Amino acid sequence: MPAKKKKTSKAKATTKVKKSTTKKSTSKKTGESKVEEINEDELLEELISDDDEILEKKTKKNSSKPKTEANNKIKKSEIDEELEEEILDAAMDGLSEINYDIKDLPGVGATIAKKLTDAGFGTVNAIAITPAKILIEEGGLGEKTAQKIISAAREALNIGFKTADIVWERRKSLARITTNSKSLDELLGGSGVETGGITEFYGEYRTGKTQIMHQLCVDVQMSRDDGGINGKALYIDTEGTFRPERLIQMAEAKGLDYKEVLKNVIYARAYSSDHQIMLIKDAMKIIAEKNIKLIIVDSLISHFRAEYIGRGTLANRQQLLNLHIHDLLRLAEMYPDVAVVVTNQVQSKPDVFFGDPTKSAGGNVVAHGATVRIYLRKGKGDQRVAKMIDSPNLAEGEAVFRLAEEGILDIE
Numbered sequence: 001m002p003a004k005k006k007k008t009s010k011a012k013a014t015t016k017v018k019k020s021t022t023k024k025s026t027s028k029k030t031g032e033s034k035v036e037e038i039n040e041d042e043l044l045e046e047l048i049s050d051d052d053e054i055l056e057k058k059t060k061k062n063s064s065k066p067k068t069e070a071n072n073k074i075k076k077s078e079i080d081e082e083l084e085e086e087i088l089d090a091a092m093d094g095l096s097e098i099n100y101d102i103k104d105l106p107g108v109g110a111t112i113a114k115k116l117t118d119a120g121f122g123t124v125n126a127i128a129i130t131p132a133k134i135l136i137e138e139g140g141l142g143e144k145t146a147q148k149i150i151s152a153a154r155e156a157l158n159i160g161f162k163t164a165d166i167v168w169e170r171r172k173s174l175a176r177i178t179t180n181s182k183s184l185d186e187l188l189g190g191s192g193v194e195t196g197g198i199t200e201f202y203g204e205y206r207t208g209k210t211q212i213m214h215q216l217c218v219d220v221q222m223s224r225d226d227g228g229i230n231g232k233a234l235y236i237d238t239e240g241t242f243r244p245e246r247l248i249q250m251a252e253a254k255g256l257d258y259k260e261v262l263k264n265v266i267y268a269r270a271y272s273s274d275h276q277i278m279l280i281k282d283a284m285k286i287i288a289e290k291n292i293k294l295i296i297v298d299s300l301i302s303h304f305r306a307e308y309i310g311r312g313t314l315a316n317r318q319q320l321l322n323l324h325i326h327d328l329l330r331l332a333e334m335y336p337d338v339a340v341v342v343t344n345q346v347q348s349k350p351d352v353f354f355g356d357p358t359k360s361a362g363g364n365v366v367a368h369g370a371t372v373r374i375y376l377r378k379g380k381g382d383q384r385v386a387k388m389i390d391s392p393n394l395a396e397g398e399a400v401f402r403l404a405e406e407g408i409l410d411i412e
Contacts, residue, residue, distance in 0.1 A: 102121075105152045115139050116139050116141075127150060170336070178222075193341060195332075201374045211407070216294060217296070221260075221264050232264040234266045238276055240269065273320065275303075280327050284334070287335055295331065296342070297342040300325075302345065304321050305361060342370070373391070375387045379400060382402045
């Protein structure tokens with residue numbers, strides 16, 4: 001059946017008028033009944049005006065609804081933008097700025113927290129980027145417990161895929177330490193040695209490797225405006241070539257208080273490869289406490305070459321060296337505001353008859369482990385030449401500088 005059409009408001013009003021004209025009003029006092037004639041035109045106008053008011057109110061209500069929805073959408077978009085900015089800021093700050101308590105992780109009580117802290121894994125980010133095998137061996141944890149804690153740490157830090165713009169913002173926040181030579185700084189990207197990675201200087205004796213390390217120990221303590229990052233240096237010496245006298249000379253050349261400079265350099269002498277590895281593991285415990293911004297190993301491979309002799313021990317040596325380099329890489333990842341700088345020795349290639357027969361020691365293990373590699377060689381007199389060998393983002397090139405009593409200087 002076809003649907004009945006609803007009566008319009010005007011039709012309803014007309015019907016009401018017709019019915020109302022026949023109504024009778026009775027007076028209770030006199031008992032007399034009177035029929036009151038109601039003006040049809042007045043009642044019709046009154047009903048129509050009431051209907052128009054109702055229609056106007058509905059129109060206003062409907063028109064305000066889209067505005068409310070639009071305002072809600074605007075507020076929601078503003079909240080989303082603020083949330084994205086907070087996430088981006090957190091990503092720019094890097095893992096080292098996220099200070100969760102490891103006791104908040106599931107399965108970590110007071111006893112396990114003490115074990116992890118004593119082993120150098122006192123932060124959530126340190127746990128998140130450490131392999132389960134190392135956490136089991138050094139932290140004394142069970143396999144399932146270690147895997148559970150690592151998974152919880154990674155989930156807390158939201159470690160996973162991210163867009164390149166977030167990586168770029170984080171890269172821009174990395175600091176640099178000047179080498180005191182503008183030409184060498186330019187070779188290294190414009191402002192010196194970058195934090196958050198491993199920089200390797202290798203070359204034969206008297207090419208300035210140790211001198212550059214001493215210079216960085218002084219420069220890291222300066223303000224950012226002067227090329228430093230207001231931090232201390234941790235110096236691991238494997239060859240016995242560390243000299244405080246050189247720090248004094250370099251500090252005085254810059255007008256610094258040499259007593260304060262010496263106090264801000266934490267020194268350790270490594271007497272074997274095992275001792276060297278242990279010192280790096282111990283460094284994890286004091287980096288945040290001592291405000292360490294520079295870690296130096298001078299040199300990286302000296303003990304390994306002395307202790308592992310012959311082809312029969314080569315595989316064991318390279319594997320141990322590989323683990324040591326990855327400990328250094330993890331330090332750079334845990335603390336993006338810390339620069340790790342190592343020196344390396346060289347060896348001769350007997351099959352080279354023309355050109356430079358020297359190459360870095362340690363083979364491909366060291367070559368792949370270092371983020372930036374600089375080859376140093378002798379020039380005329382006190383001049384030294386630095387050549388960029390490998391870098392993810394820097395072009396090949398050379399820089400000339402000189403060694404002086406005041407430290408590393410540019411050619412005049």
